Amino acid sequence: MLELGGANTQADQGDVIREATEANFMAEVVEASQQVPVIVDFWAPWCEPCKTLTPALEKEVRAAGGKVRLVKVNVDQNQQLAAQLRIQSLPTVYAFWQGQPADGFQGAISPGEVKQFVDRVAAMGGAGDDGGLAEALEAAEQMLTEGAAADAAQTFAAILGEDANNAAAFGGMVRAHIRMGELDKAEALLNNAHAEISGSPEIDAARAQLDLARQTAEAGSAEELRARLETDPEDHQARFDLAQALYANGEVQGAVDELLELFRRDREWNDGAAKTQLFKIFDALKPTDPIAQQGRRRLSSMIFA
Helix, strand or coil, X not given: CCCCCCCCCCCCCCCCEEECCCCCHHHHHHHHHHCCCEEEEEECCCCHHHHHHHXXXXXXXXXXXCCCEEEEEECCCCHHHHHHCCCCCCCXXXXXXXXXXXXXXXXXXXXXXXXXXXXXXXXXXXXXXXXXXXXXXXXXXXXXXXXXXXXXHHHHHHHHHHCCCCHHHHHHHHHHHHHCCCHHHHHHHHXXXXXXXXXXXXXXXXXXXXXXXXXXXXXXXXXXXXXXXXXXXXXHHHHHHHHHHHHHCCCHHHHHHHHHHHHHHCCCHHHHHHHHHHHHHHHHCXXXXXXXXXXXXXXXXHHCX
């Protein structure tokens, strides 16, 4: 059993980079993640990819300015903890938010992917000061949710008039044009995003939504695809196409469920297409969206099982 409390191994209590042991994992990770997202880096001295990944994680976590913490766990010194969490290969990275695993990956990834991961996890805890434009952004998002895409686009444009590099407003503008079916205009906006915000989570989410919109533009009939699956549950192409049709119809949860089932049946099908499509959907949603959070947890449990 993991123990609550325990002595802290880090001298600086305010540091965003900590170390954890079997004794204080609950306090440093599970309990701490109730206040701020926590990334857990499982590593070992003999792990060569860890020697590159860990410094990259440290750099991006420090750059996040307190919006996320990094907790490092040496699996050689904490073998029981690693066994409890079923850490089977290194490096393995988990993200915890509000006491639950919310994201993660295995193996080495590029510095750019590390930044995207840290930005995504940091966003789970909520946005910081936006220069007083929070109410306008909230109103625009509400308009978009209610289907008033044109009004939302105008509001996002007004926000950009005050802050040209407001990533949330820029991403919202792109999503508004996608909602109106103006995919070419949305793509043109993305191609002209300022370098300062082009790699932000909001822009990445809009880009993912555009990719999905283009993919689902010619989605087939969900009823016909369900009939094919009733005849042959192992028709992976039909299940993948059904997920696209459901997403096109606004049934995001249904699309995620079908892709998770496809991943469960054959994770390697079509070069891992189910996992790739799932990540695209997750990226298109807000980090705090329950569908994204639960979907990432379900996918992680399958990957690390």
